[in-house]
Amino acid sequence: MNKSHITKMVLLVLTTISFMAALYLIFFYVPTELSMGVVQRIFYFHVPVAWIALLSYVVIFVSSIMYLRKRSKTWDTVAIAAAEIGFIFTTAFLVTGSIWAKPAWGVWWTWSPRLTSALVLWFIYVAYLTIRAYTQGDDRKARFSSAVAIIGFIDIPIVILSISLWRTQHPSALIFEGGLTPPMLLTLQICILAFTLLYVLILIQSIQINRSILKVRDLRRLKEMNEG
Amino acid sequence: MVTKAPALSDGPIISVKGLTRTFNDFLALRGIDIDIGAGEKVAVLGPNGAGKTTLLKVLSSAITSSSGEVTIRSTRLKDKDPEVRRYIGVVSHQTFLYQELTAYENFTFYCRMYDVSDREERIREIIDRIGMMPRLHDRVSNLSRGMQQRLSIGRALLHRPEILLLDEPDTGLDWHALSSLWDIINREDGINRTILFTTHNLSRACTLSNRVVIMNKGKIVHDIAGSGLDAGNIEEIYSRLTGGIE
Amino acid sequence: MDNLGYLFAAFAVIWAVVFGYILVLMNRQKKLKRDIEKLETDIRQN
Amino acid sequence: MNYFRKVSAIVWKDALSEMRTREIVFSVLVFALLVLVIFNFAFGADETAMNSIAPGILWVTFAFAGVLSLNRSFVQEKENGCFEALTLCPVGRDAIYVGKMLSSLVFMIIIEIITLPVYSFLFNLNVLSFEIIIITLLATIGFAAVGTLFSALAVNTRVREMVLPILFLPVVVPLLICAVNASGDALAGESWGDLFSWLMLIIAYDVVFVVASYLVFEHALEE
Numbered sequence: 152m153n154k155s156h157i158t159k160m161v162l163l164v165l166t167t168i169s170f171m172a173a174l175y176l177i178f179f180y181v182p183t184e185l186s187m188g189v190v191q192r193i194f195y196f197h198v199p200v201a202w203i204a205l206l207s208y209v210v211i212f213v214s215s216i217m218y219l220r221k222r223s224k225t226w227d228t229v230a231i232a233a234a235e236i237g238f239i240f241t242t243a244f245l246v247t248g249s250i251w252a253k254p255a256w257g258v259w260w261t262w263s264p265r266l267t268s269a270l271v272l273w274f275i276y277v278a279y280l281t282i283r284a285y286t287q288g289d290d291r292k293a294r295f296s297s298a299v300a301i302i303g304f305i306d307i308p309i310v311i312l313s314i315s316l317w318r319t320q321h322p323s324a325l326i327f328e329g330g331l332t333p334p335m336l337l338t339l340q341i342c343i344l345a346f347t348l349l350y351v352l353i354l355i356q357s358i359q360i361n362r363s364i365l366k367v368r369d370l371r372r373l374k375e376m377n378e379g
Numbered sequence: 380m381v382t383k384a385p386a387l388s389d390g391p392i393i394s395v396k397g398l399t400r401t402f403n404d405f406l407a408l409r410g411i412d413i414d415i416g417a418g419e420k421v422a423v424l425g426p427n428g429a430g431k432t433t434l435l436k437v438l439s440s441a442i443t444s445s446s447g448e449v450t451i452r453s454t455r456l457k458d459k460d461p462e463v464r465r466y467i468g469v470v471s472h473q474t475f476l477y478q479e480l481t482a483y484e485n486f487t488f489y490c491r492m493y494d495v496s497d498r499e500e501r502i503r504e505i506i507d508r509i510g511m512m513p514r515l516h517d518r519v520s521n522l523s524r525g526m527q528q529r530l531s532i533g534r535a536l537l538h539r540p541e542i543l544l545l546d547e548p549d550t551g552l553d554w555h556a557l558s559s560l561w562d563i564i565n566r567e568d569g570i571n572r573t574i575l576f577t578t579h580n581l582s583r584a585c586t587l588s589n590r591v592v593i594m595n596k597g598k599i600v601h602d603i604a605g606s607g608l609d610a611g612n613i614e615e616i617y618s619r620l621t622g623g624i625e
Numbered sequence: 626m627d628n629l630g631y632l633f634a635a636f637a638v639i640w641a642v643v644f645g646y647i648l649v650l651m652n653r654q655k656k657l658k659r660d661i662e663k664l665e666t667d668i669r670q671n
Numbered sequence: 672m673n674y675f676r677k678v679s680a681i682v683w684k685d686a687l688s689e690m691r692t693r694e695i696v697f698s699v700l701v702f703a704l705l706v707l708v709i710f711n712f713a714f715g716a717d718e719t720a721m722n723s724i725a726p727g728i729l730w731v732t733f734a735f736a737g738v739l740s741l742n743r744s745f746v747q748e749k750e751n752g753c754f755e756a757l758t759l760c761p762v763g764r765d766a767i768y769v770g771k772m773l774s775s776l777v778f779m780i781i782i783e784i785i786t787l788p789v790y791s792f793l794f795n796l797n798v799l800s801f802e803i804i805i806i807t808l809l810a811t812i813g814f815a816a817v818g819t820l821f822s823a824l825a826v827n828t829r830v831r832e833m834v835l836p837i838l839f840l841p842v843v844v845p846l847l848i849c850a851v852n853a854s855g856d857a858l859a860g861e862s863w864g865d866l867f868s869w870l871m872l873i874i875a876y877d878v879v880f881v882v883a884s885y886l887v888f889e890h891a892l893e894e
Contacts, residue, residue, distance in 0.1 A: 190628040193635040200639060219890040236646070243642040247635040254631045274841035281837045285828040289403040290894075295824045298891035299838055302817065305883050306842045313845035313872055317852060349643065356650050363657045370664040372404060377671050441755050442894040465761040473752030475759075479688045491680035492760040494673055518691075519751075 155355070162352040169345035176338040184335075193251045195338050199346035200244045201265075204272060205307070206350060207237025211279065212304035215297030224365065227293040230300065232357035234283070236350065238276040244269050264315040271310045275303040390453065392417040392542065392573050393438065398447035400433050407433040409597035410447070417541070418571035419604075422584035424613075425594035426621050431577040432472075434594070435544045438575065439469045451542065465493065468540035470548055474531040478520040482511060482530050485519060486537060493538035501537060508563045509533040524551040532560055545576035549583060561587055581614055595621045677762045681770025682777070688747055695743045695778050703736040703786045711793055725796055726854035730847055732790075733807070734814075736782050738836045741818035744775045745826040758892075768819060768888040772881075775822075776815040783807055802857035802866060809873045810850040813880055817842050820884040823892060849873045 177195045184191035210233035218226040248266050249259045260266070282299045286292040331339065391414035398411040408430045415421055423431050436442045437449060440456050440463065449456040454463045469475075476485045483502065490498040506512050509529040514522060519530070528551040535543060543564060549557050565572065578584050584591055590604035591613055600620045603613075689695055710728045714721050748754040757767050787807070791798040818839055825835040853869035 188628055190631050192632055196636060196639050219887075239642060239646055243639055246638050250631055250635045250638065254628050271841055271844050274844075278838045278841050281834055282824060282828065285830055285834050286824075287829070291827065294891045294893075295827070298820065298824060298887045301887050302820065302842055302880070302883060305879060306845065309845045309872070309876055309879070313848045316868065316872070317848050353646065353650070356654075360650060360653050360657060363654075363661065367657060367660045367664065369404060370661065370668065374664055374668055377668060436894075439759060441759060461761045461763055463761075464759055467759070469756075469759055471752065471755070473755070475753060475756035476751050477684065477688060477747055477753055478750050479691045479747065480684070484684075484687060488680060488684045489756075489760075491683075492677055492757075492762065494676070494761070 155359070159352065159355060162348060162355070166345065166348040166352055169341060169348055173338070173342045173345045176334075176341055181334050181338045182332070187255055190251065190254045193247060195342045197244065197247050197251060198339060199343045200240050200247065201269065202343055203346050203350050204237055204241040204244055204269070206347070207233045207240065208272070208275075208300075208304055208307065210354070211237065211300045215300040218293055218297050219301075222290070224289070224293070225362070227289075227296075228358050228361035228365065229354075230293075230296065231283070231361050232354055234276065234279055234296075234300075235357060236353055238273075238280060241269060241273045241276055245273060262318060264311075264318045267314045267318065268311045271314070272307060275306060275310075279303060391415055392452055393575075394448075394450045395438075396448040398434075398437060398444050398449055400430075400437060400442070400445045402433075407597055408437070408444075411597075411599055413592065413599060413602065415573060415575065417573050419590055420565075420574045420588040421576075421590045421592055422588035423575065423577045423592050423594060424579070424581065424584055424617060425577075428596075429594040429621070430597040431594055432546055433597075435469075435471070435546050435575065435577060439467055439544050440464055441469070465538065466541045468535035468538070468543045470532050470535045470543070470545040472546055472550070474519070474527045475534060476519045476527060476530055479518065481516045481518055482506065482522070483515050485530070486534065489534055489537055495538050505533045505536055509560065525553075525556060528552050529556070529560065532564065536564070539570060540572070541570055542573045543575070545574070547577055547579070549578055549580060554583075557583070581617060585609060585613055593617055593620055674762070674766055677760070677766045678770040678773065681757075681767065682774045685744075685747070685771070685774035686777070689774075689778065695740045696781050699736050699739045699778075699782050700785055702739055703732050703782060704789055706732045706735065707786070707790055707793055721794065722796070722858075725794055726851045726858060728794075729790060729798070729854060730810075730851045732786065733779075733783060733810070733850075734840065734843065734847055736786070737779055737811070737814040737818060738839055740778050740782065741775055741814075741822040741839065742825075742832055742835050744771055744778075744819060744822045749826050764889045764892060765885055768823075768885055771823070772815050772819040772884075775819050776811060779811045779815060780808070783811065796858060798858070800857060802863070803854055806850055806853045806857065806866075806870070806873070809870065809877060810846050812877045813846045813873065814843060816877065816881040816884050820888050820891075823888065846873060846876055849876070 173195070177192050181192070181195070183189055184194075211230045214226045214229040214233065218230065245266070248269060252261050252263075252266070253259055279296060279299050283292060283296045286295045393413075393415040395411050395413045398408055399406065400408040411430075411434060423434070425431050433442075437444050437456075438451070440459075444456070451463050452466055454460055456463065476482075477488070480488070483506075486502045486505070487498065490501060495501050503512075506515055509532065511526060511529055511533070514526060519527060522530070528548070532545075532548065535545075548560075552560070564574065574588070576587070590602070592599055593601035593616065601616055603616075707728070710732075714724065714728075745754065748757065758764060787798050787803070790796075818835075821838040821842075822835055825831050825838060828834045849869045849872045853866050853873070856865050856869070
């Protein structure tokens with residue numbers, strides 16, 4: 152048990168350090184963007200949150216395929232953990248996106264390619280959580296969620312492509328707009344590193360919690376059998 | 380106390396080694412080992428939850444096994460080869476019939492799914508034998524439970540399976556109807572059919588089969604064939620091993 | 626709300642979400658640890 | 672090849688039970704026509720507004736009509752354990768998927784064949800052009816491909832009518848976007864060149880999701 156405890160400690164330290172570095176870079180190092188002014192600094196947290204939302208779905212996709220092949224419950228616990236985190240980060244992305252849209256475009260919501268794709272991604276997460284909530288029986292619940300996750304994951308690139316084709320008539324680089332000066336790029340990379348480390352830490356913690364939920368259920372069944 | 384029944388032909392037509400099956404952490408089958416020779420008529424007894432239906436579902440390849448080896452006609456079910464199902468007929472609690480279609484249409488559909496070449500004659504032959512000729516073109520939803528059970532048994536015989544798995548075939552049928560159907564199931568066009576059926580009725584188990592297997596809590600607790608087969612003896616063993624008859 | 630206010634609001638949301646979720650995970654874990662201990666003692670007794 | 676005989680047997684069975692109950696085509700058709708009429712009430716007064724959102728109305732109608740007919744597709748299999756009976760036939764689950772998908776496709780196309788003329792009658796737009804028919808056909812293949820898999824999942828859940836739209840609609844968003852834009856261009860009399868990019872995306876979507884649903888269906892529905 153202590154091996155995973157150590158890794159968690161190391162991760163915690165690394166995450167804290169990188170977050171402090173990120174905050175320093177955002178508020179002191181990087182120059183203010185000319186057109187949008189200071190509010191543009193939301194960008195340095197906004198993009199990593201989107202990155203985590205997408206990364207989570209990759210994790211769900213991989214663990215779903217592994218579950219359908221191996222049918223072992225551990226892969227399913229990984230998928231549940233990643234789904235929860237991914238859904239929360241996608242929601243955070245939409246909220247901060249609209250907070251950013253207000254000063255930038257004077258309206259709480261615009262159908263910009265990035266925000267629209269994020270909204271569809273949000274609904275794909277809802278689809279995953281819905282099938283998981285409404286299916287009975289562990290094995291069937293895991294199998295059905297894996298199916299929805301795989302189809303949902305394949306849908307994401309096509310969603311992004313068709314939305315960008317629809318909104319801007321040319322498929323532009325959606326997440327990483329061009330024109331980032333070197334300091335801006337450095338800050339962004341550090342922020343993404345910080346969020347990724349945080350993500351791995353939360354994911355490990357959440358997986359362990361899901362495993363112990365299963366353990367509690369087994370112990371409860373064992374108790375019933377002894378009494379029964 | 381498990382006495383091995385002699386296998387009738389060369390290898391067993393069904394061989395099960397160390398079969399386990401779990402449903403959401405409930406161990407439905409806890410290590411089943413049994414060999415069934417071609418032509419054997421095996422009755423499977425046991426209280427509810429003993430795993431009878433699960434065993435039948437695994438053998439019919441409706442569900443996969445959690446561990447262990449199941450070989451039917453020397454093909455391993457694990458290889459997921461659909462062809463092995465050609466030799467298996469299944470009668471389950473559910474009738475497997477489409478409510479909105481007529482008996483004739485249901486049988487035509489299943490004949491096409493099982494590639495039955497002489498479809499028309501086969502359907503007429505089976506319908507006539509199960510005594511459903513007058514109701515051939517009635518919708519299944521308009522038929523009584525007993526008639527649907529007859530159709531369900533007829534459906535399982537359409538493709539002349541060598542192995543027949545019946546899950547409590549006596550539900551919805553009175554004794555007379557079941558025994559008349561039993562002759563059909565047995566003597567059907569010259570196939571010495573291997574039959575595995577589950578039932579709660581001990582006397583029927585003895586009269587209809589030449590081997591009785593008793594299951595309890597996911598394991599085979601008794602397997603006796605031939606001479607030992609009389610209702611009294613079985614009843615005594617059954618109540619001793621499974622704690623009483625429901 | 627001038628621009629700085631929006632900046633603060635956006636960061637506040639992200640931090641709130643992150644720490645909120647960590648808190649949720651922590652008390653889930655506490656509750657589970659309690660359940661496991663209670664169940665293990667029960668099982669050990671009978 | 673007996674694979675196609677099995678697939679055609681499933682399609683034949685679905686068609687037969689549909690003719691018998693007229694459950695899917697009739698009820699969904701009434702729904703589609705009602706939606707068109709309601710849109711007409713909502714936007715009928717303003718001619719220009721009507722034309723600009725005409726393709727949107729068409730595809731909202733088709734999307735929801737699609738969901739309704741897909742909701743019914745596995746109901747027959749759910750009664751009397753017929754889905755298990757299908758898996759006991761000497762054929763892979765993939766043939767079951769292809770069979771059910773084709774029958775859903777046929778039902779949806781029948782609904783569209785009737786809805787389109789009524790649409791062009793109500794909205795006096797020439798919707799029966801060759802381009803629109805091609806777009807509709809291609810998009811419906813995508814609907815049927817994803818819809819059949821999701822309806823097989825949804826039919827085994829508790830609140831089946833509610834689960835299917837939540838699963839189905841987000842995944843067909845790209846299809847809807849492309850179809851609406853392509854139909855808009857087609858209605859505006861654009862040449863094939865402009866429709867090309869949208870059609871390519873729809874075709875890519877169809878290919879990707881027929882294959883993906885085909886594979887996932889086999890594994891996800893194996894007990």
